[in-house]
C-alpha cells in the first residue's frame with residue numbers, strides 16, 4: 001500500500017509568550033496551550049493532499065513522547081490522517097532518539113514518503129529529518145515549498161538562501177516542510193468525533209529496541225538579553241539627522 | 250588539550266561564502282583551537298585559496314569530485330564523515346546549506362548536534378537560542394566523542410582575510426556516493442544590491458507596501474543608502490517580494506549595523522531575525538505596533554510619504 005508517514009511533535013503553541021523558569025531549569029509549560037508543531041501541520045496537510053489526488057492510499061501520523069501527545073495525534077486524525085502511532089517516551093528526547101524510533105516505524109510501515117517539519121518551534125533543532133534520512137540511507141529534501149510525486153521519484157522545490165532550488169529524488173525519501181508548502185485546513189467539529197474511532201496504536205521505545213540516549217546535558221535556560229527602549233522622532237528630517245550623527249548614513 | 254575543529258566551507262564553486270569566515274571566528278573563540286577548513290567541490294582551488302587566507306585558519310583540506318558540483322547534503326555528508334575522524338568538533342554555518350548538511354553528518358556519525366551556536370564556552374559547552382530566541386540554552390556534551398554544530402552567523406564577525414596563507418592539502422576519500430538525489434536547478438535571482446545576510450544596512454518592507462510595485466520605493470531608498478532589501482513573511486507570502494528576502498525565524502537571521510523596518514508590525518517571529526542589529530529604525534503608522542518596543546528610533550506616520558522624503562534628504 002502506498003503510504004505516507006508524518007511526524008507530529010507536540011509543542012508550546014506559537015502564540016504563547018515564552019517565560020524562562022526563575023531557577024533556569026526550563027521554560028514555563030504549566031497551563032500553557034500546546035499544539036501540533038506548525039511545520040508538522042503543514043506536513044500532514046501535504047500528505048492529505050497527496051492522498052486526495054490519488055498519490056497515496058493511507059496517511060499515518062506518528063509521535064514520540066509522553067501520554068499527553070495523544071491529544072495532538074487525535075487532532076491529526078481529525079484533520080484527516082487514517083491512523084496514528086504513539087511511541088511512549090519521557091524525558092528529553094534528542095533528534096537521534098526520535099529518528100531511531102521513527103526508523104523502526106518506517107520498517108514496519110514501509111512508507112513511500114516520510115514528511116516531517118523543517119524544525120520544531122520549541123527546541124529549534126532542525127535536525128530530525130536529516131538524521132532520519134541518514135540512518136535510513138535515503139534521500140532528503142529539506143525546506144520544501146513545492147512537492148510533485150511522479151511514480152518512483154519526487155521533484156521538490158526547496159527554499160534555500162539563494163532562492164528556490166529544485167531537486168529530483170528517488171523514493172522512498174524524507175521531506176521536511178517550509179511554511180509556504182501549503183496552508184493547513186481547519187478541523188471541523190464532526191471530524192473530531194470521527195477521529196475518536198480511528199486507530200491509535202501505542203508502542204514503547206523499548207519494544208522498538210531503541211535506547212534513549214541523552215548526549216547533550218541541558219545545563220541552564222536563561223531569558224535573552226533585552227534591547228533598550230529607544231526614542232521617537234517627529235519626522236523624516238529628525239530621523240535622518242539622528243542616523244547621520246551615529247554615522248549610519 | 251586543544252580542540253581540533255573542522256569547518257565545512259560554504260561556497261558556490263568560485264567564491265567562499267562569508268558564513269565560513271564567521272564559523273572561523275566562532276571556532277577561534279576557543280583558546281588554542283586548531284582550525285581546519287574543508288572545501289568539497291568539483292574544482293576546489295579558487296575556494297581553497299580564499300579559505301587559506303582567512304586569519305585563524307591553520308590548514309585547508311580539499312576533496313575534489315565532479316559529484317560535488319552542486320551542494321547536495323546526501324552526497325557531501327559521507328565525505329565530511331570520512332574527513333571528520335581526527336576532529337573533536339565539526340562545524341558548518343547555520344545557513345540553509347549548513348543546516349541541511351550538518352544534521353545529516355550528525356546522523357551518519359550518530360553524534361549529537363548543537364544547532365545555532367551563539368557561543369562556545371569550552372570544547373564541550375555551547376550556548377544557543379531556542380523558542381525562536383525567547384530563551385537561551387547552555388548545553389554540555391555528556392559523553393566522549395564528537396560534537397557536530399551549526400554556527401549562528403549573526404553572532405560572529407567574519408574573520409579577516411590576511412596576507413599569509415595556511416597550507417592546502419588535497420585529500421581523497423574513498424566512499425561510495427549516492428545517486429538517489431539529483432540537482433535540477435536553482436533560481437538565483439541576480440541583483441547588484443548587497444547580500445542580505447552580510448549587508449551593513451538593510452531596509453525591510455512589510456505587508457503595508459501593498460504590492461510588488463509598492464516595494465519599488467524601498468529599492469530606490471536602499472540603492473541610495475547602499476543597503477540590502479529584506480521583507481516580512483507577510484510581504485513574501487503576498488508575492489510582493491521573493492522568498493530569499495524574508496527576514497525572521499523562518500527566513501534569514503541578520504545582524505546589520507542599521508535595520509530599517511518599514512510597514513512591519515514586529516511579530517515575534519520577525520523580531521527573532523533582527524535582534525542582533527546594532528540600530529533598529531521603525532516606520533509605522535500605528536504608534537502601538539510592537540516593532541516600536543525594539544526600535545532605537547521610531548517614526549509614526551505613513552510610509553508612502555516618509556520614504557520618499559528620507560530619500561530626498563539623503564540625496
Ligand SMILES: Cc1cc2nc3c(=O)[nH]c(=O)nc-3n(C[C@H](O)[C@H](O)[C@H](O)COP(=O)(O)OP(=O)(O)OC[C@H]3O[C@@H](n4cnc5c(N)ncnc54)[C@H](O)[C@@H]3O)c2cc1C
Nearest residue numbers: 455456457481482483497498499500512513514534535552
Ligand atoms: C511558525 C511561524 C514562523 C514565522 N516566521 C516569520 C518570519 O521568518 N518572518 C516574518 O516576518 N514573519 C514570520 N511569521 C509571520 C509573523 O507572525 C507575522 O504574521 C508577519 O511578520 C507579519 O508581517 P507584517 O509585519 O509585514 O504584516 P502586518 O502584521 O500586517 O503589519 C503591517 C504593518 O504595517 C503598518 N502599516 C500599514 N499601512 C502603513 C502605512 N501606509 N505606513 C506605515 N505603516 C503602515 C501597520 O500598522 C502594521 O503594523 C511566522 C509565523 C509563524 C506562525
Ligand SMILES: Nc1ncnc2c1ncn2[C@@H]1O[C@H](COP(=O)(O)O)[C@@H](O)[C@H]1O
Nearest residue numbers: 007008064116117119120125126127128
Ligand atoms: N518527538 C517527536 N515525535 C514525532 N516527530 C518529531 C518529534 N520530534 C521532532 N519530530 C519531527 O521532526 C521535525 C524537526 O524537529 P527538530 O529536529 O526537533 O527541530 C519536527 O517538525 C517533527 O516533524
